[in-house]
Amino acid sequence: MNQTAPQPSLVLIGGWGVDAAMLLPLFQRWPGKMHLISLTDEVMSRCESVADAAACLLERYPGPSIWAGWSQGSQIVMAAASSGGPQVDRVITLAGFPRFVAGPDWSAGMAAEAFAAFRAGVVSAPPLAWRRFQHLLIHGSDDPLQARQDLLPWLKQGASVSPDNLIRGLDWLESENQQSLWQSAGVPALHVQAGKDAVVGPWAETFATADTSEVITIPGMSHWPRGRAIKSCRDEIHYFIFGKEES
Secondary structure (H helix, E strand, O other), X not given: OOOOOOOOEEEEEOOOOOOHHXXXXXXXXXXXXXXXXXXXXXXXXXXXXXXXXXXXXXXXXXXXXEEEEEOHHXXXXXXXXXXXXXXXXXXXXXXXOOXXXXXXXXXXXXXXXXXXXXXXXXXXXXXXXXXXXXXXXXXXXXXXXXXXXXXXXXXXHOOOOOHHHHHHHHHHHHHOEOHHHHHHOOOOEEEEEEOOOOOOOOOOOOOOOOOOEEEEEXXXXXXXXXXXXXXXXXXXXXXXXXXXXXO
């Protein structure tokens, strides 16, 4: 009797202040079980750092899985991969980054002055600053009218986390530096960059990841993978996980 091979589980982690369900179109045909994780108060309040968040989620999802993260979620999945445990079989990052804030050896990040001003805006007027950031997710889209329509339901839903934990997430973004981790990760990784990203700059040409990693750039993709970029992302992800025959 022929037995069907078990399908891989997926741990999918969203970004700062957003619902991870925004990524579901990329994985709508995922054949295995899917665990969808937004960085809500439940996660943020019990963790002091990206490494803490990764450790909590590794404990919650102990079975071997593909771990995928969007934006800030990319740092969490890479921290999980660095644990060396059996839970992380492969990693996918979407519009991710080893560092978010620019520094002397990292020009692709947000300028420190701009980040400080943005953080101050979140402190003084969290809903307004959050909404402004959401519009950066679609900035650069080649279909701006449709992009705004696609974003509208998520704007109405609001942030996935309280103002205090929005600020905590920003503090993680400011302090986390995973350059050495991304260069030494032993787990196969696919890093999907956005060709029209208004949140983080391109880093593929100036930063060498581990030999087990592959970096691709989706032309025309904004920080939020949507629109025409969905098919390109989906194809790259399926090829990375399942190979040519299944893609």
